[in-house]
Amino acid sequence: MRAHEHPAPPVATPGSLAAAHPPRSDWRTLGRLLPYFWQYRVRVGLALACLIAAKAANVGVPLLLKQLIDSLSMPAGDPRAVLAVPLGLLLAYGGLRLSTSLFTELRDLVFAKASEGAARSIALQVFEHLHALSLRFHLERQTGGMTRDIERGTRAVQSLVSYSLYSIVPTLVEVGLVLAILGTQFDAGFVLITLAALVAYIVFTVLVTEWRTKYRRKLNELDSSAHTQAIDSLLNYETVKVFSNEAHEARRYEASLEDLRRARLRSQSTLSILNTGQQLLIAAALIAMLWRATEGVVSGRLSLGDLVMINAFMIQLYIPLNFLGVIYREIKQALTDLDKMFLLLEREREIRDAPDAVELSRAPGSPPPALRFEDVHFAYEPARPGAPGRPVLQGLSFEIPAGHTVAVVGSSGAGKSTLARLLYRFYDVQAGRITLDGSDLRQLTQASLRRAIGIVPQDTVLFNDTVAYNIAYGRPGAPQAEVEAAARAAHIHDFIVGTPAGYATRVGERGLKLSGGEKQRVAIARMLLKDPPIVIFDEATSALDSANERAIQAELRAAARGKTALVIAHRLSTVVEADQILVLEAGRIVERGRHAELLAHGGVYARMWALQAQGGEAAVRD
Known part of the structure; x- marks a missing residue:
């Protein structure tokens, strides 16, 4: 089974928010993440208990197979064979398999609320923080790069949970159980071969993955650049059309896609090197283990059931290890993406309330301020x-x-x-x-x-929603009658009711479906409604x-x-x-x-x- 790669989320480009910031320790990033899971600590503990139970049941399957195979080594017609095959195989084997799946699903079910809740809390906190940042920040940002940072950071929470709790931790638990069984039931040679193979496999995977990082980083940068360029071109759709530069934009995008294609080919070739080396190590380890087990069966030190159990253990161990390269890279990438999103949260507010700031409260009917x-x-x-x-x-x-x-x-x-x-x-x-x-x-x-304060700006930007929503934005929750009264005062009511959808008419991205004058009258109505x-x-x-x-x-x-x-x-x-x-x-x-x-x-x-x-x-x- 090969370790295929999914398209990697791109890292921040110079236009992205955290591009210039040097990478920080992965442990520091994990330390920032853990408080979001602390409120779900009971669920985390239950999920880990289910995980251990699932792996214990999974390790019990080869042990049961050994007992079944050894119990079948009896004279023909022995009445025990009639009971051993149907009851042992159908009930015990099926029960262990069911337990493995049952505890795995319980783990996912119990932990789902924790992972989803943490992702929600982080995304909401970043959203609120971005609104609290200064106008200077938003004038300098690149929307495409920033939204990618937030999207990747939120998804990174799920990725870390998926690859750590559902892949790394279960594999470590299973390795520990298997080594304990091999060490207690057989000689130390089986343990040494397994440990040597695991260490060699992990070292090779980490070294090659680190070597591939520069190609992955270049791929990510090109992918982010192409995405930002496409978003920028679409946001400036009217400018592109006015100057008839569709072909020019297509050529620029095509050049970016060609660079991206070459980077993906280089990344795929290095992935093939990683996969091939991993398979060689796995094959060598399996041959060494089976040779030693086969020799033990021939010499009478081991039973046929022991050989089957050892083979089953190796298969169970190396199937998840096949994906170690992908898992390691994805965890590193998820930590990087999380760090970029945490950098957004650490971005200082240029304009912040003074510690002793007071609320500006005005009683109804009080005179306006000077x-x-x-x-x-x-x-x-x-x-x-x-x-x-x-x-x-x-x-x-x-x-x-x-x-x-x-x-x-x-x-x-x-x-x-x-x-x-x-x-x-x-x-x-x-x-x-x-x-x-x-x-x-x-x-x-x-x-x-x-x-x-209420304002009617010279350049009105509207939400991609209905006319009614944009007017009511001056005072969310205002009754429809007051919204329409404000529209009448701004001399746009007749235009609105003359459209097929009336006040439910959608204004398009940034209000581009309305003329400049219509947008300005919506802004006036919005201000009048705020009063x-x-x-x-x-x-x-x-x-x-x-x-x-x-x-x-x-x-x-x-x-x-x-x-x-x-x-x-x-x-x-x-x-x-x-x-x-x-x-x-x-x-x-x-x-x-x-x-x-x-x-x-x-x-x-x-x-x-x-x-x-x-x-x-x-x-x-x-």
Whole structure:
């Protein structure tokens, strides 16, 4: 029986999350895994008891065969033969075989809850931790590589259980029982041959498997690279179609698959070397054992039943050993995959709640909070040795009084959208502070802060679910009537009910089945349904036509009434009624005031207004 390999799960590529981290001790990884099984320690103990019982029954089968064969060596017509064959063979032999299967199934049944529960706990913890990581992490990640890390890590729990509890541990138990029987019933030569063969087999398997690791690692890297490339191409489907680059993407993918094919051939050739060497060692050991047993039968020291028992023992031992190479590699790979997933759990949260952080709690009907930026300095990549960094905000100070609306305009890269990210604490400022009713945002829990803020982003991304689900995401569990009321306020209700499935219409991956304007109106409805005390409109109507923009502007003004609002504007016509307008350039406020005051001043804002009024709306987005 040959040790075939299944397609190996690929290791992390440079785009994967743990690629640059050096491998750690396998024992350390196992130490991280054991606490997840500790809560199931009773089940683990019962499973091990069933395992030992199954192996004891399995080892008892050759012993029974020996007794049966020896008992048949009697004169013809002896009445004992009539009883020995049917009762011994049919009852005892069948009972042992049934016991082996019964205890094996009991082991699997008892331990299933432990393995499934541990895998569930780890996967859930990683999922929650990924959501707790910073925006910077998610902007730098490669989705394909990260999802493969999580998938492989979760599957590794099952693999470790399968190959250790169901393969390695049972084999060790059986080896111990067989050696004990050989040592007590026969001379030490049988024990020495068995031990020598086992040691040689294990050493050869480990050495060759370690030698094959470089080929396996290359195969894994190429497989992960091809997978990431395919995922990236499919995620950018529209871009591929727009530039008619289907053939280009196919050629790139074909080149990756060709490299993968060559790596698989090299891996298969080294596997053949491993299989051949293993079979040679097994054959040599079997010949030595049977030669010694046959010699003992001829000399009268051993019975024919002894020869059959020894042969049966060797077959039972070497069948699982046939797969030792695969088992060893899979366990090593499973430990590596688990370590990568544990590295995700060890990834430090760039933004975390302070130990003494407090909940932002607001009583129903209480006035909205006041926001204040106090000498805020921020850079996405702060200065460090050899890298000067590029400041985004430089000494920014302004206030949004409670219930007022402040608009921010400026050229591309001025730092407008950065204000929203800082308010959400996706990043923390390097100097200065942002306060909410006098409390530093860093002294508030992130969850309570974000519950108090609603946003309509300039680039709306939707879940691949129904329109109703995406609107209700602003307040999960909201009644359908309130969802529809929010859709009406966002002027998208008529469009939704005009589709065949209505509110059950699925929007597709990232909402690509909807137009830009439709997605933006869904985002507006979602924010209206949330009804937070602080609202951010980040180019909230940039994807709408003029007619819908004018209609929705009235709804947005109504939604901002009585709330603290920050408006990040592209079309200056949308901010003329703001209580204050800030003009940003290179992270600094160069002008501030109301619309009429800024026009009268004749500065940057007035020039931008003149350009847009002439029909040449400059692209002033971040």
